[in-house]
Amino acid sequence: MRMHRKSNLDERLYACRDILTVSDLSDKNMQRSAQIKEYIDFEKIFKNNNPIRLEIGCGKGKFVCETAEQNPDINFVACEKISNVLIDALELAKEKGLKNVYFLNCAAEVLSKYFNTESVEKIYLNFSNPLPKEGYKKQRLTHPKFLEIYRGILTLHGQIIQKTDDKSFYLFSLESYKQSGYKILSTCEDLKNNPVKGDVETEHEKLFKSQGKAIYRIVAEVE
Numbered sequence: 001m002r003m004h005r006k007s008n009l010d011e012r013l014y015a016c017r018d019i020l021t022v023s024d025l026s027d028k029n030m031q032r033s034a035q036i037k038e039y040i041d042f043e044k045i046f047k048n049n050n051p052i053r054l055e056i057g058c059g060k061g062k063f064v065c066e067t068a069e070q071n072p073d074i075n076f077v078a079c080e081k082i083s084n085v086l087i088d089a090l091e092l093a094k095e096k097g098l099k100n101v102y103f104l105n106c107a108a109e110v111l112s113k114y115f116n117t118e119s120v121e122k123i124y125l126n127f128s129n130p131l132p133k134e135g136y137k138k139q140r141l142t143h144p145k146f147l148e149i150y151r152g153i154l155t156l157h158g159q160i161i162q163k164t165d166d167k168s169f170y171l172f173s174l175e176s177y178k179q180s181g182y183k184i185l186s187t188c189e190d191l192k193n194n195p196v197k198g199d200v201e202t203e204h205e206k207l208f209k210s211q212g213k214a215i216y217r218i219v220a221e222v223e
């Protein structure tokens with residue numbers, strides 16, 4: 001289903017330029033693009049050197065904004081490839097007056113262009129598209145191809161915290177972490193009845209819970 005382009009999108013994105021970096025999304029050769037480094041000086045942006053956590057595929061930004069609100073001493077960066085969706089996250093962060101959130105309008109494939117090695121302590125993957133068809137396997141955000149990119153920017157013992165409603169994707173991800181040399185620290189197959197303190201519910205999570213779906217969670221660590 002094609003999404004309706006939001007009104008005045010370009011003007012609204014421009015109004016948020018102090019909390020946003022936009023990638024050149026027209027460059028289809030993402031591997032090449034990732035190699036051309038444009039490291040972002042997060043110390044300069046946040047005016048401190050607090051630890052950085054990254055959400056990949058942040059959607060409308062409920063998770064990152066509420067988590068940032070609860071953790072003022074941690075800096076959050078959220079990446080989302082669709083600007084039409086990201087605008088809601090940007091405007092929510094502005095509305096809340098958050099000083100510890102920054103956004104990247106880019107694809108996960110090019111994250112190493114912007115982040116230096118060992119610069120991110122946690123990565124959140126919240127309800128990433130499960131892409132069940134075999135032909136799309138390599139685009140799943142927990143495919144070994146992506147886990148290699150994340151390894152390149154995570155700190156020693158850095159973590160990936162993943163939530164999904166899709167059991168097949170959960171099982172695929174578990175295998176993928178193990179295959180890529182990540183240690184599984186914890187798993188949960190029913191987050192609704194085993195809530196984690198401080199964990200914020202995302203937009204999709206709210207919807208899936210209301211549909212009675214089980215929520216799976218994995219915490220994996222770089223070894």
Ligand SMILES: C[S@@+](CC[C@H](N)C(=O)[O-])C[C@H]1O[C@@H](n2cnc3c(N)ncnc32)[C@H](O)[C@@H]1O
Pocket residue numbers: 056057058059060079080081082085106107108109126127128129202203204205
């Ligand atoms: C199902 S939504 C989940 C949104 C939000 N995290 C939540 O839990 O409500 C997945 C989001 O990931 C984004 N996404 C998918 N593949 C991506 C990629 N390769 N790089 C960046 N964002 C991506 C999509 O545009 C979409 O907004």
